Amino acid sequence: MSTEQQNERALEAGIVTDMSGRMTYGSYLSLDQLLTAQHPVSVPEHHDELLFIIQHQTTELWLKQLLHELSSARELLASDDLREALKRVARVKKIQDVMTQQWAILATLTPTEYAQFRGALGSSSGFQSVQYRAVEFALGNKNEKMLSVFRDHPANLALLTAEWEKPTLYDEFLRYASRRGLPIPAEILDRDVREPYRETPSLVPAIREIYQNHQENWDLYEACEDLVDLEDNFQFWRFRHLKTVARTIGMKVGTGGSSGVGFLQRALDLTFFPELYTVRTEIGG
């Protein structure tokens, strides 16, 4: 009887099994490091703490990719390549979908289970995620006060300070639109990019022009809708976080010292691209 008939696949003669001195799957991906970087702190170790760690680590990996794509999108806009920039944004949107869906896994953690190891987490909190904060900054939610959280970690402080000083994705988009001849006001083009982006009524006519004459401005029109998708997706992530927190710790204060649910609720009032929403009120008269 052949091995196939015994429900076992035969290895082909060409398949490399002597890996000595070669690049391997594990070495290329640094799996020895990645898969030994889960260190539960509960004593005795709680079964569900591994899930809690992996959910955060996978999110951090995706945040790293988001930063990579967003930085590239900004650079492409600065070099007038809107089409390529929108490819980056398309990928960002897909990653956001995965990050939002991922909450469903952590939602299987019951309040009783979480309470059994929450105490071991001390004052650590997602509030201290430097990559999350960098993504918020890249999208326009700048907040100088956040830098102090990282004052004891020079590399993180440097990463976030660099992000704080950079124009946001929206800044780069509006600069590009200005170069394309749209009437972007000087107060936008000259704004201090370290400040949170604030709604600017004098920008609305330029956005209205894009939406009203969308056939003539098709790529800009598409870009605006992509940005709205991106903001939508970001809010979905925030909302799932809030709802997961509510079902897991109720109205308890957070380990990071905030009020918890109330603090997260207020993040839902923040907007990255306010004029893209304002224009909707005016469309169609």
Ligand code: HEM
């Ligand atoms: C049971 C699971 C979770 C609970 C109970 C929880 C709870 C909280 C609370 C209460 C805060 C407010 C800050 C504080 O006082 O601690 C917070 C902030 C935060 N958490 Fe979580 N969290 C959970 C899971 C996650 C996961 C999986 C991530 C993914 C990285 C995450 C990322 C964040 C971020 C980025 C913030 C800051 C949000 C902001 O500044 O608006 N959290 N979380």
Ligand SMILES: N[C@@H](CC(=O)c1ccccc1NC=O)C(=O)O
């Ligand atoms: N802030 C959470 C703890 C928490 O979720 C957490 C703890 C350490 C590292 C990341 C976390 N995730 C989100 O805040 C709490 O208050 O229970």
